[in-house]
Amino acid sequence: MHVSFQVQAGDFSNAGKVSSTVKGILKQLNLGPVHVKRIIVALYEAEVNVVAHSYGGTITCEVEPESVDILVCDTGPGIPDLDLAMTEGWSTATTEVREMGFGAGMGLANIRKNTDRLAIDTGEGKPTKIHMCFDLANGAAHA
Amino acid sequence: MTLRDVVQIVDGTVLCGEDNLGREVHLGFASDLMSDVLTLLADDILLITGLSNNQAIRTAEMSDILQILFVRNKRPTKTMLDLAKEHGITVITTPYSMFRSSGLLFSKGLQPVY
Numbered sequence: 446m447h448v449s450f451q452v453q454a455g456d457f458s459n460a461g462k463v464s465s466t467v468k469g470i471l472k473q474l475n476l477g478p479v480h481v482k483r484i485i486v487a488l489y490e491a492e493v494n495v496v497a498h499s500y501g502g503t504i505t506c507e508v509e510p511e512s513v514d515i516l517v518c519d520t521g522p523g524i525p526d527l528d529l530a531m532t533e534g535w536s537t538a539t540t541e542v543r544e545m546g547f548g549a550g551m552g553l554a555n556i557r558k559n560t561d562r563l564a565i566d567t568g569e570g571k572p573t574k575i576h577m578c579f580d581l582a583n584g585a586a587h588a
Numbered sequence: 589m590t591l592r593d594v595v596q597i598v599d600g601t602v603l604c605g606e607d608n609l610g611r612e613v614h615l616g617f618a619s620d621l622m623s624d625v626l627t628l629l630a631d632d633i634l635l636i637t638g639l640s641n642n643q644a645i646r647t648a649e650m651s652d653i654l655q656i657l658f659v660r661n662k663r664p665t666k667t668m669l670d671l672a673k674e675h676g677i678t679v680i681t682t683p684y685s686m687f688r689s690s691g692l693l694f695s696k697g698l699q700p701v702y
C-alpha cells in the first residue's frame with residue numbers, strides 16, 4: 446500500500462501527526478511491534494527535522510509484505526555538510542526547536558540506527574531527500 | 589511498582605488515565621531530550637520529564653511509553669491531555685523536582701534503564 450502526506454515547516458504543534466497516522470496503519474497491517482517501533486522512531490525524527498529545519502515537504506510510505514520504504518523530501522535549504530550533520534551532538538537547532546525537546550543533534554544518528562538502508566541526497570541550497578528502507582523478512586522481529 | 593505507588597511516592601496528582609493506576613511499571617527514565625527517549629528499546633518505562641509540550645506526549649506515543657510524570661508542577665495543556673487520552677497514556681504531575689522524584693522512585697525500587 447502507498448500513502449503520502451504534506452509536512453508544514455515550523456508547525457510544531459502538529460509535528461508527529463504523520464508519524465502517528467503511519468503508526469496506526471502499520472499496526473493495522475499487523476507488523477510486529479519491534480518493526481513498528483524502529484520504523485516510527487526513524488520517521489518521527491525525520492518528520493521533526495522537516496518541521497524544524499526545512500521549508501516543508503512530503504512524506505511517502507510504501508508498505509510491501511517484505512519491506513517498508515519511506516521517502517522524506519523537503520524543498521530546502523539543504524544540509525551543506527552531511528557527514529558533520531550525521532555526527533551525534535551536532536545541531537543548528539533554534540531555541541524554539543530546543544524548547545520542543547529536540548535539537549540535541551541525535552536525530553540523524555537515530556535514523557541511521559533504525560534503518561536497514563539509508564540514502565540521503567542533499568547539499569547547500571538543495572532539497573533534502575531521505576530514503577529509508579526497513580526489511581521485514583527477519584522473522585524474529587515479528588514476535 | 590504500580591502507577592498508584594508512583595503517585596503516592598511523589599505526592600502526585602493524576603491528570604488522566606486514572607483507570608490504569610493498577611498498571612505495573614519497572615523502569616524509569618528522566619530526560620528533557622526527546623531524541624534520547626527515542627533511543628530506548630524497552631516499553632514499560634515511566635518517563636520523568638520537565639518538558640511540558642505536545643512533543644513530550646508524541647514522543648511517548650512513538651516509543652510505546654504509557655506513563656509520564658511531569659515534575660515541578662508542570663501543567664500540560666488540554667490538547668496534550670487529549671492526545672494522551674487518545675493513546676491510553678497516564679499523565680501524573682508532581683511538585684517535586686526531577687532529582688527528588690527520580691531519587692525517591694529509585695530508592696523504592698524503580699529500575700534505571702542504564
Ligand SMILES: Nc1ncnc2c1ncn2[C@@H]1O[C@H](COP(=O)(O)OP(=O)(O)O)[C@@H](O)[C@H]1O
Binds near residue numbers: 522524
Ligand atoms: N531536513 C533538513 N533540512 C535541512 N537541514 C537539516 C535537515 N535535517 C537535519 N538537518 C541539519 O542537520 C542537523 C542535525 O540533525 P539531527 O541529527 O536531526 O539533530 P537536531 O534536529 O537535533 O539538530 C540539524 O541541526 C540541521 O542543521
Ligand SMILES: [Mg+2]
Binds near residue numbers: 547553
Ligand atoms: Mg532532528
